[in-house]
Amino acid sequence: MKVGIIGCGAIANIITSNIVPKDDIDIKYFFDKNIERAENLASLAGGIAILNFEDMLNDVDLILECASPDSVKYYAPKILSKGIDMIIMSIGAFMDLDFYTEVFTLANENNARIHLPSGAVVGLDGIKAVSDFNLQDVSLVTRKSPKSLGMDIDKEKVLFEGKASDAVKVFPLNINVAATISMACNQDINVKIIVDPDVDRNVHEITARGDFGEFKTITMNHPCSANPKTSMLAAISAIKLLKSFNETITVGF
Secondary structure (H helix, E strand, C coil), rough: EEEEECCHHHHHHHHCCCHHHHHCEEEEEEEEECCHHHHHHHHHHCCCEEEEEEHHCCCCCCEEEEECCCHHHHHHHHHCCCCCCCEECCCCHHHCCHHHHHHHHHHHHHCCCCCCCCCCCCCHHHHHHCCCCCEEEEEEEEEEECHHHCCCCCCCEEEEEHHHHHHHHCCCCCCHHHHHHHHHHHHCCEEEEEEEECCCCEEEEEEEEECCCCEEEEEEECCCCCEEEEHHHHHHHHHHHHHHHHCCCCCCC
């Protein structure tokens, strides 16, 4: 499988450094608005840095987006219209229902598939399993350190409380988790975001209730050293998703 990457920051670096020859995945093209970042990562991976992302469209099976929601909105329609599959990390882009409808239609019309990794939380398989069986309530409480949000405070503070669709507008680079859960359960979930100087990890607590019963998961992620806004688990989930395409037996969703 031949892969191109859009966005050559922390997540792309982690993913690229954890793909080995036996995985049968060739990450060949690297594109970033900062060409130096693309060149640096390409040199480490033995790939090609490109100035124009369209230069890879005739030579890849899949494109991995690791940039931003705005990048998804700009590049995804062009990629899907070529019938190329995508892995999208900036899932918050899909909380825009008009955009979601556009890319869904494009993917169907051009026989392309869109893959959304589970990202920085556990329990997504359970939420998907019960999503069509009277899932009554799903909520997310996220705690982050001031550093991860670029803040300097010494007291816990609730920064946001409302729906996921509004949370991703206020924190587009920090709350992909809310969008991922919403996509999994087909609901605009309830979200609370707390900045807490007493935590040094990104903490996500999910609660789901319905006819099946109730479950709760708590994920306490170490942030990436290169980018504290990003959890290591987000990158790891994309690595596993990439590798799963070549697996004979897969477990879970």
